[in-house]
Amino acid sequence: MSALEAASISHSFSDKRVLKQIDLELKEGRIYSIIGPNGSGKSTLLHVLSRQLKPDHGQVYWKQADLYRLSPKKVAQELALLAQVNDVMDLTVEQLISYGRTPHKSMFQRLDEEDQIIIDEAIQLTKLDALRKRNVSQLSGGERQRAWIALCLAQQPKVLFLDEPTTYLDISHQLDVLEIVTQLQKTQNVTIVMVLHDLNHAAVYSDEVIVVKEGHIYGQGTPKEMMNPDMFKDVFNVQADIYEDKDNELLRIVMMPLKVRVQKVR
Amino acid sequence: MSKKEALRDRAGWKGFIVVIFAVLMVISTIFSIQFGSANIPLKDIWTTFTGDIQSDFQNIIWNIRVPRTFVAILVGANLAVAGVLLQGIMKNPLADPYIIGVSSGAGLAGMIVLILYPHLPHILTPVAFIGATIVAFTVYALAWEKGIAPTRIILAGVAISAFLGSGISALMVFYSDRVQGTIDFMVGGLSARSWPQVEVILPYSIVGILLAIIGIRKMNLLMLGDRTAKSLGARVEWIRFSMTAVATLLAASAVSVIGLLGFVGLIVPHTARLIVGNDYRVLLPASIFLGAAILTASDTLGRIMFAPIEVPVGVIMGALGAPFFLYLLRRKMV
Numbered sequence: 001m002s003a004l005e006a007a008s009i010s011h012s013f014s015d016k017r018v019l020k021q022i023d024l025e026l027k028e029g030r031i032y033s034i035i036g037p038n039g040s041g042k043s044t045l046l047h048v049l050s051r052q053l054k055p056d057h058g059q060v061y062w063k064q065a066d067l068y069r070l071s072p073k074k075v076a077q078e079l080a081l082l083a084q085v086n087d088v089m090d091l092t093v094e095q096l097i098s099y100g101r102t103p104h105k106s107m108f109q110r111l112d113e114e115d116q117i118i119i120d121e122a123i124q125l126t127k128l129d130a131l132r133k134r135n136v137s138q139l140s141g142g143e144r145q146r147a148w149i150a151l152c153l154a155q156q157p158k159v160l161f162l163d164e165p166t167t168y169l170d171i172s173h174q175l176d177v178l179e180i181v182t183q184l185q186k187t188q189n190v191t192i193v194m195v196l197h198d199l200n201h202a203a204v205y206s207d208e209v210i211v212v213k214e215g216h217i218y219g220q221g222t223p224k225e226m227m228n229p230d231m232f233k234d235v236f237n238v239q240a241d242i243y244e245d246k247d248n249e250l251l252r253i254v255m256m257p258l259k260v261r262v263q264k265v266r
Numbered sequence: 267m268s269k270k271e272a273l274r275d276r277a278g279w280k281g282f283i284v285v286i287f288a289v290l291m292v293i294s295t296i297f298s299i300q301f302g303s304a305n306i307p308l309k310d311i312w313t314t315f316t317g318d319i320q321s322d323f324q325n326i327i328w329n330i331r332v333p334r335t336f337v338a339i340l341v342g343a344n345l346a347v348a349g350v351l352l353q354g355i356m357k358n359p360l361a362d363p364y365i366i367g368v369s370s371g372a373g374l375a376g377m378i379v380l381i382l383y384p385h386l387p388h389i390l391t392p393v394a395f396i397g398a399t400i401v402a403f404t405v406y407a408l409a410w411e412k413g414i415a416p417t418r419i420i421l422a423g424v425a426i427s428a429f430l431g432s433g434i435s436a437l438m439v440f441y442s443d444r445v446q447g448t449i450d451f452m453v454g455g456l457s458a459r460s461w462p463q464v465e466v467i468l469p470y471s472i473v474g475i476l477l478a479i480i481g482i483r484k485m486n487l488l489m490l491g492d493r494t495a496k497s498l499g500a501r502v503e504w505i506r507f508s509m510t511a512v513a514t515l516l517a518a519s520a521v522s523v524i525g526l527l528g529f530v531g532l533i534v535p536h537t538a539r540l541i542v543g544n545d546y547r548v549l550l551p552a553s554i555f556l557g558a559a560i561l562t563a564s565d566t567l568g569r570i571m572f573a574p575i576e577v578p579v580g581v582i583m584g585a586l587g588a589p590f591f592l593y594l595l596r597r598k599m600v
Contacts, residue, residue: 052496076499083493090544099490103499107483148494155498163493 003028003191004067004159009048009058018044019055020215028158029189031182033202036212037236042195043084043163045212049193050081050161076103080157084164084195086148093139093147094132097122100154122153126180142173149180160184162194166201174198178205199236203227203251211235223251233258280548283541287555291339294563298335299327302569306331333460338565338579339558340464340471341456341520342530346557347478348517349531350538350549351509354485356416362532363517365420366510369528370427370434371401372521373452377434380448381441390451391466391522398518401426406510414506454527454580456565463523470519477512478550485509485546527580530557533591540594560587 006024010017018041026032026049036042047053049060051067060067067075080100089096100122101115111119123132126146131139136147145165152160162181166174178201184190196202202209203223211218211226213235219226232240232255243252300306306323314327345363352361363369375397379390405426409418438445450457484505487495492502517531538552561579564586568577 050497052493071499072496072501073499076497079497081493081497083491083497085491086494087489087491089490095545096490099487099498102483102487151490151494152497 002026003063004049004193005061006049007059007061009055009060011044011048011053011055011057013044018215019048021058022215022217024049024210024217024220026191026193028191029185030207031185031192031194031205032208032210033194033196033206034210034212035196035199035202036218040212040235041215042212045210046081046161046163046193046195050079050159051075052081073103076155078158079161080152080155080159081161082148082152082163082165084167086144088144089136091136092133093128093136093150094119094123096136096147097128097150097154100151100156103155118156119154122150125153125183126150127176142169142176145169145173145177146180149177153184157190159191159193162192164195164197167197174201181205199227199255200251200253203253227251227253280542280545280552284548284552284555287538287552287559291555291559291562294559294566295335295339298338298562298566299331301566302326302331303573329460333464334456334565335562336464337459337467337523338456338562340467341524341527342534342557342559342561343475343554344467344471344516344520344557345527345530345561346534346538346553347475347550348513348520350535350546350553351478351481351485351513351516352531353535353539354488354546355414355506355509355513356420358416358420359536360532361416361420362528363513363521364427364528364531365423366514366517367401367405367423367426367430368398368514368517369521369526370430372398372518373526374401374430374433374437376451376522376525377437377448380451381437381444384444384447388462391463394522395466395518398521399514401430402514402518414503414510450578451525453578454521454525455576455578456524457576457578459523467519467523470515474512474516474519475554478509478516481505481509481512482546482550485550489544489546525580527583529580529583529587530561533587534560537591537594 002025004026006022008021008023009019010021011019022045034042034045044053048055051060051072054068062070062075062079097119098111098115101111101118104115105111123129126149128143128146128150131143136144139147149165160181165177169177181192181194182205185192206223208221209223209226210220211231218235219231227242229240229242232238236255237258238255239258241254243254244250245252299311300308304323304326306327310323311327314324349362352363352366353359355361356365372394376390376394379386379393383389405419405423406414408422408426409415411418484500487498487500488502488505490498495502521527534557535553538549538556542548542552560583564582565579568579568582571577
């Protein structure tokens with residue numbers, strides 16, 4: 001069933017058209033990666049889909065309802081965004097995560113036992129048990145990112161949007177983040193929509209990739225359908241060799257500058 | 267985690283600090299009523315309030331000391347709350363009531379009254395208030411583009427303040443013989459403030475501080491960053507707009523009563539922040555009490571230090587408060 005739909009959305013910043021008449025359909029319970037070069041409009045697309053940025057033209061539908069006409073609070077009960085940049089907070093990990101319950105509470109309502117259980121689950125899933133009383137400002141980059149993800153999890157979203165969640169992290173922490181996301185989709189059927197910079201990660205961790213080029217959708221499909229040398233040449237301006245890992249059917253991509261002639265070793 | 271941090275994170279510690287600030291406010295209130303050109307025994311203050319026995323000091327207490335202290339408390343609280351809100355809204359540690367043009371607006375309007383219409387002292391406060399509000403909303407209008415952009419506000423505020431500042435300077439040049447009478451207003455002073463000023467500021471204090479309290483959770487969400495706040499269902503633009511309006515009314519009512527008192531709106535919130543952290547549930551009450559306490563204590567000090575000369579409260583606060591703040595800042599950094 002289609003969960004999120006975009007109908008001819010366009011958006012401009014000042015005079016620059018960043019999104020041009022984009023149509024998109026996202027199904028429930030799948031992992032989507034939005035990829036594209038810098039300035040292609042992928043972050044803007046993510047923001048439009050997650051109700052952060054009302055597009056100049058076009059509609060976004062969440063389960064057939066106009067996303068931007070729903071109340072922000074109602075939307076926040078079902079959609080969550082992990083922002084690209086998060087400030088260092090003077091809060092404990094647990095306090096930060098507890099803010100995730102905000103959309104499920106009325107203005108002066110306090111957190112109850114049920115909220116605490118949900119917060120605990122988020123802490124366990126992100127392996128922050130030992131750090132729950134620690135101040136967020138004292139965490140390492142990877143731990144901090146997990147804490148912010150846990151904040152989104154406490155929101156219990158149906159769709160989780162992530163804006164370049166692995167940027168600035170060590171490789172092991174990058175994989176931690178992607179594993180958490182995969183687990184979330186597998187165990188709780190959460191739809192994941194993320195902007196990813198690393199194309200190998202996109203190939204391995206996505207059910208579908210959405211390729212954005214100059215404000216258009218270049219294509220949408222499974223990694224195998226989309227990740228081919230032509231696409232890399234057209235969109236990223238690089239030469240790519242794509243290998244398939246026969247054991248678990250995963251793609252491995254090796255990229256090089258276009259001008260260099262590469263001898264294929266197969 | 268160091269021992270100091272462990273202590274700081276312990277539950278209840280921050281609440282305790284708030285109580286200490288409240289106690290400081292009460293103590294400085296008592297001092298403020300007690301000390302001045304005539305020192306009043308505590309016993310007489312007590313009997314005046316209980317109304318048991320007629321005291322010789324009744325007149326001084328009711329008509330001079332109490333209202334003046336009242337004004338000091340309200341001005342201190344208003345400016346501190348305005349500052350703590352603006353710093354959160356603008357995401358800028360330098361944001362204070364000056365930035366949004368409130369002070370320069372009140373300044374020019376006040377100077378016009380004091381210099382050109384010195385025979386109409388009673389219109390000073392309302393005119394200054396109107397000037398402050400008009401200028402603040404002009405700054406917002408100039409900075410508006412699909413919402414309030416913090417940087418644009420700050421830049422527009424600085425530019426407008428410079429513009430109005432030149433107007434103030436021009437007045438001082440052309441009417442240099444009348445400048446003497448404006449000093450109290452220009453540096454922020456409380457002499458001769460009484461019940462009429464209380465009446466001006468009190469409604470704004472009550473409404474403004476109540477609205478700020480209602481906004482506590484929203485301000486906390488804003489602290490998480492615009493995107494996360496939105497993701498959690500907050501109407502970020504609306505929070506910015508409404509809380510800036512609240513801060514404007516609080517600051518405008520304060521400066522129109524006391525004059526161009528700097529420092530409180532900037533340093534008090536920072537001091538409170540350094541001590542209790544960023545959570546507005548604690549930060550807001552801490553700022554209210556600390557602002558009221560510091561202003562009341564400084565005013566009392568200004569009255570008795572060089573008696574019979576009264577040093578305006580703005581001078582005392584700058585001279586004592588700034589070094590104290592620097593001390594806190596250094597200690598926190600080490």
